[in-house]
Amino acid sequence: MLELYHGINSVCAQKVRIALVAKGLQAKEHIVSGDQLFTPGYLKLNPNAVVPTLVHDGVPVIESSVILYYLDEVFPTPPLMPVDSHLRARVRLFNKLIDEYVHNYCTVISFATVFRPTLADKSEAEREAYFAKAPSKKRSEYKRDVVKLGMDSKYVVESIEFHEKLLDWIEESMQRWQYLAGDSLSLADIACIPYVIRLDLIDLSRMWENRPGVAAWYRRMRAQDCVEQAVFQRMGEADWAPFKKLGFDPWPQVSRIIN
Ligand SMILES: N[C@@H](CCC(=O)N[C@@H](CS)C(=O)NCC(=O)O)C(=O)O
Numbered sequence: 361m362l363e364l365y366h367g368i369n370s371v372c373a374q375k376v377r378i379a380l381v382a383k384g385l386q387a388k389e390h391i392v393s394g395d396q397l398f399t400p401g402y403l404k405l406n407p408n409a410v411v412p413t414l415v416h417d418g419v420p421v422i423e424s425s426v427i428l429y430y431l432d433e434v435f436p437t438p439p440l441m442p443v444d445s446h447l448r449a450r451v452r453l454f455n456k457l458i459d460e461y462v463h464n465y466c467t468v469i470s471f472a473t474v475f476r477p478t479l480a481d482k483s484e485a486e487r488e489a490y491f492a493k494a495p496s497k498k499r500s501e502y503k504r505d506v507v508k509l510g511m512d513s514k515y516v517v518e519s520i521e522f523h524e525k526l527l528d529w530i531e532e533s534m535q536r537w538q539y540l541a542g543d544s545l546s547l548a549d550i551a552c553i554p555y556v557i558r559l560d561l562i563d564l565s566r567m568w569e570n571r572p573g574v575a576a577w578y579r580r581m582r583a584q585d586c587v588e589q590a591v592f593q594r595m596g597e598a599d600w601a602p603f604k605k606l607g608f609d610p611w612p613q614v615s616r617i618i619n
Contacts, residue, residue, distance in 0.1 A: 362387035363415040365405065368599045371466055371554040372424035373412040377590035378550045379428050383435045387414070398493055408495050425455040428547045440550065442542045450541040454529065454548040458555065462526050465519035466555050467499060472506040472516050473562050473610050474602040479507045511613045520617045523559060526552065527567060527574050534573025538580070545584065553581045557591060561603045566611055567618070 364380070364387040366373035380387055392402060397409040405420040406413040414421045414430070421430045432440045442448055471479065479487055487507065491500035506513045530552065533540045540548035556578055559567060568574035581587055 361417060363390065364388070365390045365392045365402070365413040365415070366411045367391060367393050368594050368596070369602075370411050371558055372410075372463060374554040374557075374591050375424050375551050376412045376414060376427050376431075377594070378553065378586045379431050379440065379547070381586040381590045382438065382440060382545065382550065382584075383431060385431070385435060409493075410495075423459075425459050425547075425551060428455070428551060432547060440545065440547045442544070442546055444542065447541045447546075450533075451546050451548040454540055455551045457522075457526060457529065458551050461522045462555050464499060464502065465515075465522045466558055468502050468506055468513070468515045468519040469523070469562060469564075469610075470558060471503050472510050472513060472519075474606055476507060476510060477605075478602075479503060511610055516613070517617050520614055523555070523567065524618065526555065527571055530556075530577055531568075531571045531573040534577050540577070549577075549581060550586075553587055554591065556581075557587075562610060563606060564610060564614055567614065 362380075362385060364373075364376060366376065366389065368391070392411055396402060397406075397411070402413075403409060405415065406422045408422065412422075412424055412427060414427045416430075416434065421427050428440070441451060479490075482490070487504075491504060494500045502515050505515055510516075530540060533548075537543050539545055540552060556574070559565065560578070565578075568578065
């Protein structure tokens with residue numbers, strides 16, 4: 361039996377949901393957020409107090425990229441890893457870029473824009489209590505800075521630079537293949553698409569107006585049933601609300617960083 365602890369707008373949970381749909385798998389779902397991440401029961405499953413956590417036959421698997429590889433090993437059909445070893449290495453490289461940089465910098469740009477009010481509306485004492493509990497001091501520092509400074513945070517500059525790097529890698533793949541690591545959908549595409557969707561939802565799709573390969577890949581990915589079902593069909597009014605209420609255009613600052 362598969363169980364998934366996740367959040368609808370969590371980018372790393374979206375990857376796992378996409379892989380589950382692509383594999384035709386169903387998991388019993390538990391939505392977890394806020395203080396629920398810190399309950400002793402959840403910390404036993406995921407000591408990092410984050411989503412997603414997959415539980416397979418009672419055994420937890422954490423870290424979204426690790427979950428993706430796990431699912432592909434245990435449920436090999438349809439395969440989501442290429443056969444060719446160079447292409448397999450490319451899948452792992454994309455996942456490494458996401459794990460080491462893009463994921464945290466997605467948090468930065470998201471909390472500088474659409475999710476900023478969720479922390480800005482708390483009192484300073486409440487915010488600091490939340491940061492103190494978080495297991496990653498680095499992520500707390502990012503959030504503290506962007507809540508205070510918004511798009512003027514120095515971390516926004518780093519965030520845009522790493523998203524640019526991701527988009528460059530996607531563009532480079534598109535010069536060779538239909539997907540990021542060859543001509544079939546793989547765990548590279550599944551790992552990356554939530555982050556590009558997030559840029560789009562923050563109204564930053566202009567970041568690929570001069571990258572025709574990224575635009576073509578994005579259209580191809582948006583047309584995938586697994587993406588539609590696992591991301592967009594799951595978003596209710598409350599999940600859309602932060603994106604609809606953005607209230608300002610982040611592009612002028614982003615374009616200054618890029619140029
Ligand atoms: N490296 C982890 C990152 C997990 C992570 O940061 N999850 C976010 C959602 S995308 C989370 O649970 N955030 C809760 C919080 O920061 O309070 C993974 O890939 O699974």
